[in-house]
Amino acid sequence: MTADSGEPTGTTPPTGLAKRRAIGIAAWVAGFVLYSFALGLPTTDPVLAFLWLWALTYAWNSHYPLRRHLRFLRDWFPMILLLQVYNVSRGFADDGFVPHATELIAFDTWMFGGNVPTVWLQHHLYDPDHVQWWDVLVSVVYFSHFVAALIVAVLLWLRARPEWGRFIRRWFFLMFFGLVTYFLYPAAPPWWAAKYGMIEPIERISTRGWDLIGLHGAGNMLNQAQIGLSNPVAAMPSLHTAFALLVVAFFFPKVRTRWIPLLVVYPLAMTFTLVYSGEHWIIDVLVGWIYVGITFAVVGYAEKWWRRRKQRRAAAAAQARGEDDGEVSREEPDGSAVNAGPDHVPASPPH
Template structure:
């Protein structure tokens, strides 16, 4: 006779482990998309940390529509320190020059040494612009504009996905990203360096056009880069070494590379290469800036990985010592009262209690 068992009851609708979906998500994401495009075309792309956080948080709320508010507030709790650190990082870059003239000639010499054999002794930025830059926007200018903007999106979108899927791995991701930013910021103070467009403006190079955002004009999106353009105008020119644009691009790819099928590796690795081309062609960075940025990524994974292994080993040692410490401080308690017959003492001689249970040793 077959036995029919009742199926497990469904998880309650307010369970944090239950993903939201269906029509509510579709409606919420549609509304978010319309508002985002409207804000993009009127105010500009979300490159400011606080402005970007509002859009990211609202997107997570729309995607997880129907979840309890404690879940949405948990996102704000985890991400608010990240936003504050990023805002402090952006502000602190403005104090990195301290009124000193930034390094530029060293970078020019380094680029000519590295690729002068292929560019006829010219800096790669000038070599590329002489062959590709035209007054009319070309299709590669459009691609360059989108690749440049992806710097402000890809790293944080990946972090958001990790936060929703695996919070422990999100923590590992953010520890490495924070270390990478801190290392870059320290270098801006120790070695303030200027990009190619600054060198051209000050007579150290031939004319260099700063063209990282011109591609949007081809689609009539003249206001799409308002905030980014304003940030470029107000930015301090000493944040060229290392290039965190290429560093972030390589960082994201390497973090997910081992968990991705190898057939997708060429596509993933093409992203930091596309970012390198964009930054060099648009006059934002030298090749040496890119190489140092990549070296910082390798240093980040090495240092943070070693620190995590040291911390895990330390925690394991403390866990192994804890039972010994507790055992040493334990006082035996007889489970039966003593009698004058001496039976209890006789039982204790063989290491057992009067009830036959082994007694707990006492550290003396």
């Protein structure tokens, strides 16, 4: 296998590969659409999302033997396990704690001149009797949180394995960092604060846009996940915006400068979505962005340290092999050093 792709070394693609891939991807898309309309989008359960993505890689590389496809399970198992633990354990993060809310409300109110951003946005944009076009966009952007990082990781796994490793390490660290914070600082989102009268009434509307395009099951599945697995006091930090920024920031060094403003649209759209729909405060978003910066700094430093360590160990091993082969030096009478290995033949003394 090459170092930067998933293609086996020394093999050529079989005849008709493009046709096989087109058929496989078409079958996968058809199955995914039918499943989504019948049962909802298969994204809130990491294991289910993993199986669909695994099927996608199989459809793309159906000419590979089964043992080749099993490597996906080997490579992805730790990450899927963490996602599952994250989804389940964060629901217990509020046990025994009183959630923080007043200081979050105070910050957002101070930052926006006395207005709570979620309240202001819903007063101006939300119509309880009609689903607007921007509600559909909000639901799509909110849903992308469950798939964007996974899709990017799968594409990297298929095409650039070292980059996949770099991405996964950052994603893993950011998720773990956020989960620890949920336990140390349980914080309530705007919809929770409104429910208990801490701010003016608002609605939790992150999934209502699906109704306008007929994907009722998608909204139902996301709502069930919110009720069953989500932690009502896991607002700080916003990993929704953190994941969005992680995906974008990972590609900053790889794209031309003129494309960076376009990439920034995604985390900004996620920010609007979460604040408007009542899922997060502005302060949650800002802290999530800070966590992304910390993640890149810490993981980047760790990777550099690990590379230097490997280089030192490789140099030490090479030196040890040289000594084992008898490649030691001796000093000539004039003070110069010469190789005294087993193949060295001393110069004849002058006559």
